Amino acid sequence: MRWTQAFIPTMREAPADAEAPSHQLLLRAGYIRQVAAGLYAHLFLARKSLLKISQIIREEMNRIGAQEFYLPALNPAELWKETGRWDQVDVIFKFKDRNAHDLCLGITHEEEMTNIARQELHSYKQLPQIWYQIQEKFRDEPRPKSGLLRLRQFLMKDSYSFDLDEAGLDVSYQKHYDAYCRIFDRCGLKYQVAEAYSGMMGGSYSHEFMAPTDAGEDLIAVSDCGYAANLEKAQSKAPPVEDPPGEGAPEAFPTPSQKTIEQLVAFTGESPARMIKTLDYMVESKPVVILLRGDHTLSETKLAMALGTGVFRPATPEEAFALHHAHLGSLGPVNLRGVRILADSALAGRRDMMTGANQDDTHLRHVTPGRDFEAEYHDVRVVAEGDLCMRCGKPLRVVKTMELGHVFKLGRKYSEAMGARVLDETGKEVTLVMGSYGIGLERILSAAAEQNHDQDGLFLPRPIAPFEAIITAANMDDAAVREAGEKIYREAQTQAVDALFDDRPERPGVKFKDADLIGAPYRVTVGKKRLEQGMVEIFQRSTRQARPVRLEHAVGALKEELDRGC
Template structure:
């Protein structure tokens, strides 16, 4: 490809809307443009990268026996109603109506549609295991699209669905995918960490997320430096805390005028946050409930929801809080509350606590939660945090942030049962299929690669995902000698199968160098007047900035070997 023909509009200035590097560079390097919030058009360079990532995904999926197919994006509501997810997915689903007023959605994922597809055609254990996948656009009406393509409303995703006859077989499918994911991300040049994860709206029991560690990441994870355990904070369990016999104080009400938050209470009463108890009121399936968490802890709604087994859970509004506690927000407490009280293990063990008094501008101190409160139940309800004991080995956990690029789930029969996807086993007995699903956010992966591979000048593509591996930059394309050398080298590189871009623009060299660095081609061949007299060209490695003078006749072979050695083997 010739740069003069390529539609790659680069920007000198950083678009105001882009906060993080990957977003800025994707816009500046001309990889994509925004259409509307969370929706992007991919320009030729971006599309090439996307295709490279997809190709890696394809190869690894195929290597594990996956078969690619293409599924509808526009999906009928009926299927989603059968699994209950028409409601469960809620506001996040793009819903549309056709001219007959029938309900459809733009598929946020494809479990329903693929299960419905295979249920009529898969009848026997002899057809199993079956691994089917698709790479296509998915739609989620995110509350807040963010970070460019990292959290878009339209995005490219690969999903593979596995169908097995028993748990052992499902476990094998799961392992194959897990291993394939490690290979895929390695080939993309990504450093990922697999973490134990909650399965959220997709469902199922076992799940791992593949995280790219980044400060800009939206997910918080904990990991153990001692044994290697790693999990999403939503998932990591916190231990039960033994209740110790503390010194018995008699509780007393204290006047705490307009002292609402934990910080205010602590400084006002000179106590530590560990001694304060947050009383949070929730509505679970319409019924009120109070939850106690220690002041230095964060409630984990996922854990709470699981413990309650409710389908709808939301914090009570200020009106409800006032009605139940008799006090404005900020003064709720567990004493004499007319609703069930659940306590996190750690909160339930506090024997000298400060709690809200259910009375405006009053708190109560020296409260023993185990003795003075009538708790309905105690459970693990808080988010794991730095320093908490590792659930496997007990060592102190570290925290980090990450962007999720892939997730694998064992779904079991969550979809096959309601959708009646069954097969006949060896004994002629009808059984539901055991399913797994395995997603990779392809467009998000592209952004994650940039996050991990960039510097002040721009992107530094790994060879495996670079839009072009090599760019040829003649310092002055008007100069006949340089032009002839550039053209010839361009042809030879193309002939040898290298993705090469010739910057034949009549721009000044600085402009071309800047663009080359910004777009991030792994190698740049500079053809300049001085070295050309000795039949040499400069070969610059984008990542290391190392420059070597190479005999023009040897460039192709040298590049071929360099490119090959940089592609991670599988």
């Protein structure tokens, strides 16, 4: 492609709305333009890159025997009512057609795929099946953000596996896991596979493929031993805390206006790890007291697991007062009767701690869990940086990441609800066991941009860069330079190098700046001085290393560099 014929609207300045580096640079480099919140037009460069990404995905899916489908994005409500998701999922775009028939735009396609499965799969002999598509998905997100990171319409590769039993699902799941690793490897991304929270569907199991980047919106805990998990699910051992040997009974002491842990730390000089934080929740309309170490944070996701229900909310100050006869800031578990008390496991075995006295402006010291109050112990805290790995005991790191893909063992949730059954070899009717597996295509591009940029622009991994190289003729008015550029461009085409020839009559500075911006991993620079020696330059964008090569070897040398991987 010649730049004079390409539509690559680069911008010197990023629109003020863009904050994340990937967002700013994809706009500045002319990849995308915003249409509305969470909706972006993919221009030439974005489309080109996304087509390369989808081709990689397609190849790896096909390699595990998956079959590509293409289903409508527009779907009738009936199927979604069958599984209950019509009412349960609040991000569905719903509307009526001219006949007042309920329709929605697909957020994923479990229902539609399962519908096909139940109509067409009748025998174990037809199993296993893996069906996938690369299709638009629509979600009425409360808050779209960060350019292509959280969109209302986006491209997703979603696949669905249908097996006779769990053992079959394990195989389909593992195939996907391996395919996903190959896909993200081939896309040149740094990523981490993390165990993921799998909701309240017992026995389910999932992994997320996470790209470390500051623009991400998920936190994962990572250990040197290979353990990694989303913070929603991650478990850890809290580093041990030295408690004093004191065996004294709880003793009240005045703490005027000391309400927060922070204030109490300043007031008493004790560390927050020596304090018990008391939180009240209303769980299905009944109060539950939750205890945490002062420096720990409650995980509502884990709380839901521990309680076996998601129906809860923090108690109001009035509800808390009714229970403790004290205001927030002085709550504690000692002498509380007739209420369920749930303590984080990090409190087990501790002694001589400090907590609220259930009397305003008063706290208790010498409080020992198990002696001074009884509680059920559960893991309900969010892993903190520095907590110890449950497996290897080494400190965990907390890393900010972007979710690229998710593989999920669904089990029989959809097949059961929709009656997708086949006959097994004994003639018995069995419900299909399903998995579902997603990849966000725009997120691959965003993550690649986040992981491969500097102030001047992008340098995307070769397999997903819109162009593998840009040929920059420094001065198109110089006949020798122009012709050398043309020659390299022609040869690149012959050699199947996907190159952009910058043949614009611009000043060199403009062309270099644009070349730095748009994400090609290499630049071949043709300039007057070197050309007089019969030389041009191969410039690696990521390292900014330039090396001279003979004009006639330029494309060969470029190919070598490209093939070496970048």
